[in-house]
Amino acid sequence: SYELTQPPSVSVSPGQTASFTxxxxxxxxxxxxxxQQKPGxxxxxxxxxxxxxxxxxxxxxxxxSSGNTATLTISGTQAMDEADYYCQAWDSSTYxxxxxxxxxxxx
Amino acid sequence: xxxxxxSGGGLVQPGGSLRLSCAASGFTFxxxxxxxxxxxxxxxxxxxxxxxxxxxxTYYADSVKGRFTVSRDNSKNTxxxxxxxxxxxxxxxYYCAKVFQGIVYYFDYWGQGTLVTVSS
Numbered sequence: 001s002y003e004l005t006q007p008p009s010v011s012v013s014p015g016q017t018a019s020f021t022x023x024x025x026x027x028x029x030x031x032x033x034x035x036q037q038k039p040g041x042x043x044x045x046x047x048x049x050x051x052x053x054x055x056x057x058x059x060x061x062x063x064x065s066s067g068n069t070a071t072l073t074i075s076g077t078q079a080m081d082e083a084d085y086y087c088q089a090w091d092s093s094t095y096x097x098x099x100x101x102x103x104x105x106x107x
Numbered sequence: 108x109x110x111x112x113x114s115g116g117g118l119v120q121p122g123g124s125l126r127l128s129c130a131a132s133g134f135t136f137x138x139x140x141x142x143x144x145x146x147x148x149x150x151x152x153x154x155x156x157x158x159x160x161x162x163x164x165t166y167y168a169d170s171v172k173g174r175f176t177v178s179r180d181n182s183k184n185t186x187x188x189x190x191x192x193x194x195x196x197x198x199x200x201y202y203c204a205k206v207f208q209g210i211v212y213y214f215d216y217w218g219q220g221t222l223v224t225v226s227s
Contacts, residue, residue, distance in 0.1 A: 001169070033213040035152070042202060042217040043144075043152065049211045086152050090212035095166050096142065096154035 002091035004099035011105040012077050020072040020102045022087030030089045032070035034063060037101075038083045046085075047072060074104075082106045109133040109216045111203050116221030123193050123225070129186040129203030129218055137161070137181040140206035142214060143188050145199035145223075153199075156188065157206065171197075193225045 005023045012018040022032060032050055035043035045054050047063035050070065060075045070089075074081055087099040115127040129141070143155040156177040157166045165177050176189040186203050200222050204214035 031211040031213075033211070035214075037152075042219055043214070044217075045213060045215055048207070048213045048215075054215065084151075088152075088213060095168075096157065096212065098144075098152045098154060101151040 002089075002094040002097050004087055004089060004097055006085075006087060006099035006102045008100070009103045009105065011107055013107050014079060015076055018074040018077045018081070018104055020085050020087075020104075022070040022072075022099045023068055024070075024089065024097075025068060027068050027070055027089060028066045030091065032063070032065050032087055032089050034072045035086045035088065036081075036083045037086065043086065077104075077106055079106050109205060111205065111216060111218035113201065113203050113218045113221040116201065116223045118224045118226065119193055120227050121194060121225055124189070124191045125193065125223060127188040127190065127201055127203075127221060127223070129188075131184045131186065131203075131205070134205065136179075136184040140208050141179065141186045142204045142206055143177060143186075144202045144204055144214070144217075145197075146202070146220075147196070147199040150199075155201070158186070190223070193223075195225050197223060198225045199223060 034047040036046045037043040046061050050065040051063040062073045084101045086101045110132045112130045142157040158177045162179045174192045178187045200220040202220045203218045205216040207215045
């Protein structure tokens with residue numbers, strides 16, 4: 001079965017850049033999306049198709065993908081960005097797969 | 108405005124059954140695949156099941172295959188998840204999600220979730 005791996009945590013200071021990685025076999029050949037989930041809330045899509053932002057998502061959120069790794073980047077991180085971030089891809093054998101999630105702490 | 112409202116969660120004993128519902132509005136329900144995604148307390152997201160817009164095609168995670176059944180009633184704009192032979196490890200918040208499917212597959216709208224607790 002297909003698996004996506006994310007580091008459990010990332011910490012940044014306000015105004016700095018936060019980067020989240022998501023690793024999977026030949027992930028760059030698939031499309032990755034990213035969700036933000038704040039405590040007690042439902043997930044929210046922040047990036048789809050590797051690097052596209054849904055309407056309403058701030059420009060500081062960006063994405064990229066190459067090789068075995070997809071990356072979500074938050075430029076100028078704000079306190080309101082503190083949340084869990086999940087990557088997700090579609091695979092023909094496993095169908096939908098999520099990464100384990102990364103908790104962002106804004107110090 | 109897209110709205111997804113889950114219901115049917117609650118406390119059930121191991122081995123028991125429960126049916127979740129998700130009432131959808133704000134979009135042409137029959138035109139979109141729908142999914143269930145769950146999240147155990149303090150854990151990450153886990154895809155559970157998906158169903159095509161017509162209801163003809165269904166997909167399941169290995170962890171629920173043979174125990175859960177997804178269905179939909181397009182005349183009522185409602186998605187269902189029939190859960191049988193429930194186990195303690197099925198305890199989770201269950202979200203219904205609208206699928207955007209093309210060259211990509213992702214969830215563009217989520218419900219607020221309904222909590223299922225499997226315990227004696």
